[in-house]
Amino acid sequence: MTGGGGQDVPWPEQLATEGIGVPLHILVVTGRNDAIRTRLEHALTKSAKSAKSRVQVLHGRDPQVTVEVAREPGSNSTYISAERLAVLMDLADAIITKPGGGTTAEIAYRGLPAVFDATHGLLHWEEFTVHAFEEQGCGERFVWAQQLPKVLRRALQRPRSIRLAEDPASPGNVLDPGPRIVSEADKLLAIPCFNCTIFRTNHI
Structure with missing residues (x-):
């Protein structure tokens, strides 16, 4: 997730190229920023699986990683409803996101292990939020791009927890x-x- 406007982040392409050593399906929630879908479609390759499905699956150099841009069911829109977002959070094993107030509240209520993007620093209230997740064992930040694979692997090992909410x-x-x-x-x-x-x- 990248916020309401769907900010431009390189993590889907990086993970599709480098992988994390285990099979991984990345579901990208872009909000209203439909340009991210176009960027991903140009940067990655359309999977053969897409030919037999209405869902477009992309992949990069690592054969264990697939990428999909989340859409509202029955629609081509990348802006999804709150109900659909809750379903996706319940299906996911972990989330990579900026530590915004609304997003982190949703994560806490769904109990989803969090990976926080701190590559451009954190505002003081974001630091407070990330620290709370880390202190409770519910999340972890990465500061450099090279840290993402290891931090994500650790997140995938964590159980879901609602202790923050x-x-x-x-x-x-x-x-x-x-x-x-x-x-x-x-x-x-x-x-x-x-x-x-x-x-x-x-x-x-």
Whole structure:
């Protein structure tokens, strides 16, 4: 995954060329950046498997690695729904991604082992997030491109874990903050606002 806009990253081509020593299928989630699909189709070779399937599978120099750009079922669009993304996360063994807030929250809730791209450094809140994943054994960063194969192999050995999003009051289940947020919002709205110039007449 490369964020909502699908940022330009070289990892699919690198892994398709060099491999990691074991069979690997890379599913690339590009968001709205359909240009990545075009780039991959030019950089890699169309697999013979694609002729018998509606799914286009690509490969590079390593015969153990295949690459596919994720699409919404029944569509050629590379922008997929939240429901489809959840399904793909549940099917995957690991994820390579930037440590953005939305993406890491999704990863924590799905319990997917994470490989974080830190090749261009991390912002301070991204550093905090990556450290939390590493501390809990749920993820690991790579700083140089040469580190990716080893870090990914380690991620593939990790079990899924929801410990970063687990509800302490209900072990084995993830937190559901929705009802709590609604409850706190209701309390806030019930507070009289006598000095408020907008709602001066009803004090709500």
